[in-house]
Amino acid sequence: MQLPPELDFLEPFFVEPRIALRQADWLLSEFDDNFWEYSFGFVKPKGIDWNVLLDDGSRLTARKNRELLDGFKYFLSGSTYSLDQSGSGTGSAATRASEFNHALHIMDFLLLNAKNFQLAKHGLAGLGRDALKIILSEVCSSTFAAEAVYGWSKRLSLFCLNLTLQTDASQITHALKELPQLSNITPDQAENNTLEIPLEMIPRVRAALYLNGMYGHSEKGYYANSVKISKIIYRDTLKGRHELKPTTEILNIKEHEYFSRELFPIPVKTGNAETICDSDFYGYRRVLYSLGNLHEVGLLAPSVDDLAAVKRFMVETGKPGRFRTIPSRVVFSAVRNAIEFHIKHGKTLINGLCKIALHCKLNGIQTSELEDRSVCRIIGEDLREFGIKHLGLSRRAVGSGYGYRVKKSVSEYYLDLRANKGLLELIRVYIGSTQVVVGALMARRVGELQDLHASNCLDVSEQWLVFRNRKSTQNLFGIRQVEVRPIEPIAVQMIKNLVRMQKILKRLGYIDELMEIFSSPSINGVLTLARANAHNYNQNLNFFCDYFETETNEDGNRYYIRQHQLRRFFAMLFFYSSSFGGLETLQWMLGHTDVQHVWHYITEAMDGATLAGAKAQYVAEALHSGDIESYESLAALVTARYGTENFTLADTNELEDYLADLMEEGAITIEPEFFEDGDGQRFKVIAKVIGVDA
Structure with missing residues (x-):
């Protein structure tokens, strides 16, 4: 259909999906090629080799698997596709690259578990709602794709054990004598060991990796080369075989001892870092749902009802953590x-x-x-x-x-x-x-x-x-x-x-x-x-x-x-100046003579989350130190929560988190209240309980 010039903007809506999905702007190869080059503004294009092995021993590029191959290709191109941009997407390059990687992760998960999904026999149409929910649950089981999608620690453990068994025992013994650092395991390495390998076997595993050329070298010593290993473990994946994996500390061979800090750190952020956040979960779910594009191009795919079910499916995700307070x-x-x-x-x-x-x-x-x-x-x-x-x-x-x-x-x-x-x-x-x-x-x-x-x-x-x-x-x-x-x-x-x-x-x-x-x-x-x-x-x-x-x-x-923790310090200075003086110094530093001007500067200089954290920390520390009279209504609310009026028994961080949650819910507000007295303009930090009979 030929549209008049003034309606050119509608043209993308009249492009056949089968044609539109073959024209992604990041695809540098022909759609039907068995090797794709792609780029999202990379310095050097990356590649996807579709010639991978399936669970029945055939290649994905074989004639019998043409429907599955095309399904994968259209799924990948559809992951970044939007009608209003003819496939160029509405998001930034980073957003679209993230959607693209989500799709690759899902396909790699299917390939790694092809036998369980009977991928070669039933193709993508064999993925019912239970299978789709399993896929989504597993790829979102951790914030680290290396573990959630690729099972890096478990597969690396099996690889290391098999390699050690296959390597000549006398050569391993000789290597351990010639390179005594192979046997050095630091306390940090032992405590943070993520491999399913007994510690006493680690020296022999290291020797086997070393003898088989699986180590890289840096000024700090030798490290297991995850790319070399991935090319073996994940040889029949699309992305996993090329992707860097997290450093496996227990396999590192330190030529010299480097000290990054003396003691273990107190965590700087609350929340479980292992749990995927909401935005990433929704990203994976949205991409998985885009399998429905295959219906538009006449390919077999999961049923519409099953896709609709997975679109409503939820898994437990982690709340974005707050940066932990420093007293x-x-x-x-x-x-x-x-x-x-x-x-x-x-x-x-x-x-x-x-x-x-x-x-x-x-x-x-x-x-x-x-x-x-x-x-x-x-x-x-x-x-x-x-x-x-x-x-x-x-x-x-x-x-x-x-x-x-x-x-x-x-x-x-x-x-x-x-x-x-x-x-x-x-x-x-x-x-x-x-x-x-x-x-x-x-x-x-x-x-x-x-x-x-x-x-x-x-x-x-x-x-x-x-x-x-x-x-x-x-x-x-x-x-x-x-x-x-x-x-x-x-x-x-x-x-x-x-x-x-x-x-x-x-x-x-x-x-x-x-x-x-x-x-x-x-x-x-x-x-x-x-x-x-x-x-x-x-x-x-x-x-x-x-x-x-x-x-x-x-x-x-x-x-x-x-x-991140220091950012709230300036606001804390302001709050504490109300109790022990010193506001004159802040006014002098900022060139302001008016207390409210100082507060306006602070609110302009800080984002809402940081300022809210400073407010919650200040009041939590005040309650913990026994200053209940200044916050009677709030103290009654906290007493009902903890069952005690002795707030010195409560953990300050836990108390601060509770106050921060109440502020997010709109149940309380914490603000400075300004007033005039004989000494001029002053203020007091006031906590108001909203809609609660304290």
Whole structure:
């Protein structure tokens, strides 16, 4: 049908589905090809080989399986198809790629379980409502597709055991003698073992993997190459054979001991991370329901009634977790320690590192070649008295050859860290201190802080922080909006110290250009700066928390601070200022003389979830400390929940979660109430119970 020009927008609705579904914009090959190339804006296209083995021993590309092959192809193209865009989809490239991957996961699950579904015999039409519900339940059984779809841990365990049995026993014994590190199993590895293999067998399994070329190598040691293994385990899948799988820690062979933190962390997020979230479940269900497209192209498919049943089917999903609260006292202590560390040692530490850099540059040597006695001589008397004896606690020993590092136990390493023996580690502690202060006082998203650049993060007056708002790309073609916020002078001092370090290192040729402000030196002795990505940013915070020994819980786990948790600190400062004073400082920092103006700044700078978390935390801590008179109605409600008026017996985190739930339900509100008295404008935090006779 030929439409007039003014009705061109209706043309997609008149395209035959069989034709439209063959023309996905991500498909770079012909629809009938047995090998597809596809791309969602990738640097290099990816591939799908349809020539896989089915449960009856035939190939999917065989003539007898043409109906099933076409069903798979149309299902995949239909997963991203929408009528109003002629197959180009209405969502972003990332959304459509996610739908595409959901479809591949479902097809891989069918192929891996083809015998149970009798796929070769009955095809997709043999999938009744029970089978469809099983598929949806299984692929949504975990947030990790490697486990839910591919059963990675179980299949890897079987692969390792079979490979060990098939490998010559004498060769394994010889490998264990030649490479004693194969037998080294750390406590962390033992505790986090996800394989169904007895620990005493792990050394022989490692040896078998090593002898069969199944290991990759990095600076940290050897790791089981999941892609190589996947090509064997999942050879008859479409996506699984190419997809990286999670690192299996128990199989890692560590040449040297690296310490990421001293103690186990207190979880930073509530909720079960293993449980799939609502959005992912609905995504899988929507894609599975799109099997109905096969009816539109005249192919056999599950019945309409069965598809309708699965569209109504639900599984238990996990609520998105809240970031776990760090007690206010821990944050206050951390900020105090960070500021004191800067005042006492910040400038001296940066000076010491720059002296090392200059000495090596003038003498034409690498920092990794510098002996400890030279380090102590170069850094100066102040740092020697501070305790520094090494350039780094983890660096290669001079003259020992590639790969050797000073061997220390966990306890020795962190005792030496707190004894101030390693300069590079102390620089990381200092950068972590700056992150704590800036993070707590600016209440910004972690990505915005990671992006702060040494060349332009401060304005010319050095009173404003310049950053790119990570939530401001809408209607800006993906370009982030540049914003400025007032910044406290002590934070400016710390930032300027890090800028000074980078400028000196650039002038000496250690870096080509200025980098993100929180870029960090490697602790291995080679002076270079690593970019401020999420891993390095959090590692600096780990160094800070272990150095200052932030609090631990009853299980001996430590509070390792994260920026998500620091974001609410500024609001907490505001709330606490109502009880112990200090609001003048906040007003001065923000340039506001009016208390309500300060509150308006906070509400504008924070998203609703973070601000709600700060409110719930403040009131929960107040109730836990016994301040019931200020919140009588709310206290009565909480008493009914816990059966006691002694809130010191309640867990603060649990109490906070309860208050947060009540706020989400609209049962309570927590807001500052402003009033005038003889001392001027003041406020009190008020909790109102709505529609409940307290």
